Amino acid sequence: MPAIDAAASPARVSAPLLRREGGAWIASEDASGPFTGLQGGAAAALMAAAVEQSAPAGFRPLSFRAEFLRRAPIERSLQVEVRAIVGGSRVRVFESLLSCDGRVHARAQMTLAAPAPESRLTETFESHPISTPFADPERGIRGAPRAPHGGPWLMDSLDGRITPDGVFWFRWIRPLLPPEFQSPFTCLLPPADWAHGIARPGFPGPPPASAWPNLDLTLHTARMPAGDWIGLRPQGHWTTDGFGIGGGELIDRQGAFGRVAMGVAVFA
Structure with missing residues (x-):
């Protein structure tokens, strides 16, 4: 489980952003996204946490895809339902x-x-490895953007840094979920969901659009992230007719471990 860095911002280390009440989940306003409502990655984390609770011991995430049909409300009872589709000996x-x-x-x-x-692969293989070592995220430039809606949002609970090699780094300074539900994978989803926002035209200046929500979120992970820092090397593609793709490479201090992608609807 990723550690919470109390030294980074002691005042922010408090109750989880997503709390359990009875059989339901409640999202605090600090879990808001840029356009109000629950941040998409946090919604994804709730669904992933429920799946991890249902999976047999020893199984770990390989792929994940979420579709955001409408914004989930803040400070309301949220229900998560899980259903097994495939139950094999190696894949669930x-x-x-x-x-x-x-x-x-x-x-x-x-x-x-x-x-x-038993595996015949004796060492890790990458067809196009990213050059390492990466710049030290501890020495990166801090980024503390304000929410477009003017209120608290999930980014307030992350220590965000930008390093000269073009990597955006994130470290939690407040728990996302209660300890029994929080995992490296659930902690990965909200930072990964920012990819479409930082891989856009004009960043970090004013955007050439009024809104650009991602409608889905897809991750593939070869292994789980190691350490406190989650890195993202973003990529974006926007067209003049209002379609976009966001995404990028997911990395930690050991190297690349996965990819994220999402579809973007661009509003003028």
Whole structure:
């Protein structure tokens, strides 16, 4: 589980952004996204946490895809339902739904796999390895953007840095979930969900659009992130007819471990 760096901002280390009350989840206003409502990565983390609780021991995430149907509300009871789709000895596939008052706000499909009992691969292989070592995130330039809606948002709970090699680094300074639900994978999802926002035209200046929400979130991970820092080398593609793709390489201090991608609807 990623550690919470109390030295970075002691005042921010407090209750989780997403708390459990009875059989429901409640998101605090600090878990808001840029356009109000629950941040997409946080919604994805709730669905992923529920799947991880249902998966057998020894299975770990391989791929994850969430679709955001409508913004999940803040400070309302959220329900998460999980259903097993495939139950093999090495691969398990689950479906998860996030709803409020009987209305589905997001859905996800998550594939988990168990390690191979015997592998002929004797060392890690990368067809196009990213050059390492990376710049030290501790020495990166801090980024503390304000929420477009003017209120608190999830970015306030992250220590964000930018290093000269073009990597955006994130470290949690406040718990995302209660300890029994928080994992390296759930902590990865909200930072990964920022990819479409920082891989846009004009960044870090004014955007050439009024809104650019991502409609989905897809991750593939070869391994789980190691250490406190989650790095993102973003890529973006926007067209003049209002379509976009965001994404990038997911890295930590050991190197690349996955990729993120999302579809973007650009509003003039």
